Each structure stands twice: as structure tokens, then as C-alpha cells.
Amino acid sequence: MHWEKLGIVYAPDERAPWAVSHAMVPTPFLLNDNTIRVFVTLCDANFVGRPVYVDVDARDPKKILGVGPGPLMDIGVPSAFDDNGVLTCSVTRLDDGRIFMYYAGFELGVKVRYKLLTGLAVSSDNGERFERVQQTPVLERSDSEMTFRGGPFVFREDGVFKLWYVAGSGWEMIDGKPMPVYVLKYAESSDGVQWPKEGRTVLDLTGSDEHGFGRPWITKSANGKYQLYYSIRRRSLRAYRLGYAESDDGIHWLRKDDEMGLDVTPGSFDSDAIMYSAVINVHGQTYCFYNGNEFGRDGFAVARLTSAQISA
Template sequence: MTQNWKKLGLIFNLQDYEEKYRYSTLPSGFWSSEHIIRLFFSTRNEKNQSIPYYVDYDFSKQKIVGCPKVIKINLGELGTFDDSGIMPSCIISNGKEIWMYYIGWNLGVTVPFRNSIGLAVSTDNGVSFDKKFDGPVLDRSKKEPHFVASNCVLFDNNIYKMWYLSCVKWKIIDKEVRHYYHIKYATSKDGIDWERNNEIAIDFRYQNEYAISVPRVIKDKDGYKMWYSYRGGDKSEYYRIGYAESKDGRKWNRKDEIVNLDVSETGWDSKMVCYPFILDYNGDRYLLYNGNDYGKTGFGLAILEK
């Protein structure tokens, strides 16, 4: 069945505010009250470092309330995995705490950057976070020697399940370095120590496809459903939003063709739609997403037509 997403427009643009920073990349969040979702994203400062922010969106009023605020968390010490940036990737409620799995990155030499996954905890509704550790909870390994990044975590059947980006190689094309990554699967008893068996969840499908990122997984009565970004291949050099289904969360069937949410003819999402985030409110399903330039133009909202 085709997913017909009706675009509701650009709901947040950091450039509408008196900020020296730019980008509002990778929206994700949690419900801070019945009608308000606290949305996390990352921007860039004058040093080109990724800095996490949050802003509140009131679904009952269909508008942003208040101004974006910087999340109180420090970049890592020099030489650590997150000394160049912190990008919120997955936010989950864990008892009285809010857990934020984030992409930590630092600069490379032979390649532009290296990513890992960190974990930080909030006890004040996401205003500030304390890092669980100075190092990452998921990093490159014997079987994954390049990097790991964007992820989605669910607590399901008494275990934590993670779907995460895994880079398989770098390649020089036309004198530029290109990364190749897809989505893998891992499990954990405590959400901290992860068991991974190099298990691929979403693999490359199209010729010359090279990037599958930002998995967003939900589980309902029909099983597991995942939305993600993909690019390369026959569809487009720019990101599009794909979709897959699974009965067990491990073996997935890609159904990108049923997602009816393409670029607009003009405007902020005329070249790219990417980095989805799925949420349900008042019986409807919504999708947050970034547009052109990976979020430089803000993020928009779409509703699934019934």
C-alpha cells in the first residue's frame, strides 16, 4: 500500500532566529507533555563543530513554541571521539531519565572524519545531559573497521535493539573521498554494552548506491517498520526517504517505492528529502524530515494520509 505523505511545510528554520549558527540537522525527540514534543537537532558553530540544540513543537497549536536552546553538554576533550561534534541521533525514555544516543565525531587526515556512538543521560527533561562515559558505547571494531554513526534504539521484548549506520569502506572517486555505509543490527541487555555479529539489516539495493543512513524503527501490530535515507543508484544522487518492513526486526524487505514523499518543484526541499523521524499524535502519523543541504534549510513536517 502506497504511503501518501502530505507535506505541511517548513516548520522550523534556524535562520529565522537571531543565531550565528546554521543547520538544523537530524531532528529527533520525545514527548515532554501531552501535546508538546521536544525536538533535538544539531547545528554548526563558527569552528564548524556540531552543537546540539532543542526546540519545542506544540501539535495542538501546530507551531514552534519558544526559541531554540543549546543543550548543556560539553564537547569531548582533545583527541576523544566527540571533540569535533555532538549530534543527537536517538532519544529514549528510560525510567525517570532521558537517554540520548548521539553521533560523536572528530576530524581525520586520510579521510575527512570518523564517527562513533556515544551515550548521555538527562534528569531535567532534556535541558542538560551528562555523558555516561568519556568514550563511545559503539565504535569501529574487528569486523567493522571504518566507523558507525546514526542509530535507532528500541527496548523490546526485555532487550535493547539498535539499528545503526555502519561504514563498509572509503573510496576515492574523481579525486574525492566517498564513504559507503548501510544499516546493521545489534542487541544489548542494558543499553550500554552491545552485542553485534556484523548482521546487516538494510543492505545496498541499487547499482552505485552508497549511502543508507538514519534508521527510524517503530513496532506496531503489523511488525517492525523502518524509514531511512538513501542515495546513489538509479533514484538520485541526492538523498531520498526509503522504507522497509520486518516481522522480527532482523530480516527486512525494502519497499522504497511505496513512499510517496519526493522533492518539491521549488523551495527548501527541491533537491533533497532526508533524515526522517516518525511520530504519532492524536491518531495520525507524522514524519519530520530535512531538506536541501542536509538540514541547512531547516526541517519540515508531513502527515500520512489515511
């Protein structure tokens, strides 16, 4: 694949105390024929994130049409799994018009740095406001997924909610700092609310350098293949790079990371890291929204696909 980087779409502008820095994990959603609503998490001075939306032109995604007036929902109550941050990761519309927003709740730890579990919020007003389905995670911890059940992406197909997410329990020291270790797992649900206690591992770490994957994003090609866009965390870089894989069933993946074609740019906002790719096809064009250095410190960007020659 070859992408043309179009640059930063939206940068944090300190419009309010809850929007001092960052614009993390861009999550594009086709609101209507003219508008891509990009759900994104902005951070306060303490790096606590809350979700907002940025509407962009569906034919020119560098053109901002509007920014939501405030957080779509606040962080959780003290002691909740999301009391230190809400990171939108996946948004899907149901047949009745409601919108499900799956998010990673950020909770600080004492003996571990943090925990990430998945929550669900619902909008009945076309994505203007969201309310939690419950105060507890819809992906609660389990024996093999004690610390991480986050980074959710939900794909609805044939009446089934299909979920890909990152999961794990472990930490390891890398250059004197404890870093998480997690793999990509898969689960299914009939209603999008009740999920199995554990998922099936569908993408495992390879080699001695990888120690984690970032938020997965799934699309489906014209020939029926599942396409996985994800981020790879490596010990040697201590920063994310983008990966790509294909599958006939969404479970057995063939990694084609070298064919992703979207990498860091020296001297730019994504000079050290590139992550959280989210791909959307609209009006005959394919766009990839993503973050750069320090998890979106300078905002979120977009690239346009100019050619897609994936090997067989």
C-alpha cells in the same frame, strides 16, 4: 503512503555563535500530551554541531512552543571521538524517568575525511540537560566497522535495547570526492550501555548505485510489523532520498521504497535532497520530521500522513 508537506518548522536564526547554520537530524520525542520535543543539531560557523531542542505543539507541530536556551551538551574534549560535532539520533525514556540520548560523534580524519561513532548521554531533568555516560563511544570501532558505527536508533522492547545503526569501513571516489560506504546493522543490549563489538547486517546495499544509508528510524504498526524509515545515498544523485521497509522481526526486511511517498519538491528547500525521516504518532495523526538540501541547511520540516496504503 501519501504525505502532506506542512513546511519548515524551525530555521537556523543565528541566535548564538553555536547556532549559525543548519538544523540537522530532527529527532521527535513525546515529552508530554501537549508537547513534542524535537532534538536537533545546530552548527557554528565551522560546521561543528551541538544539540538543542525545539518544543512544538503535539496537535499542530508547525507551532513552536519554545526553543532551548543553549546546547544540551558541548562537543567532546580535544582528541575525543565527538570533538568536532554531536548529532542527536535517538532518544528513549527509561522506566526510572531518565532519558537516554544516543548520538553520532563527528571526528575529523587525516587519511579519511571523518569518522562517526556512537555516544550516549543521559538526562535526569526531563531532557533539559544531558551528561555523557563516558568520554569514549558506546559503539567503539571494530575490525569490520572501523570508520562508521553511527546513525543509531534504539527501540526498547521486552526489556531489551534494540539498536539499528549504520556501519562500515570503506570509502570510494565519486566524481573526484571520497565518499563513505556503509550498510545497516543490528545489535542488542540488556542495559543500553554495553553493546557487542559488531552488529548483524540487516539491510545491505543493492545494485551499483547505492553506497550508504542515513539514520534509521523504527516504528511498530498496529499489526505488529516493524516499520523502517531511512535515507538512501546514491552515486547518481549524490544526495539522499527516503526509503521504507517492513519486517516481522526487525532483522529480515522487505524494502518498499516506492511506497514511502515523500520525495523532493522542485524549487523548494528540499529540491535536491530529502533525508533523516523521523516518524511519530500522536493524537491520531502521524507526522514525519525531516531535512532537505545540504543536510538541513534551511532547517527541519514536517509532513502529515494523509493516507497509508502499504501493499501486502
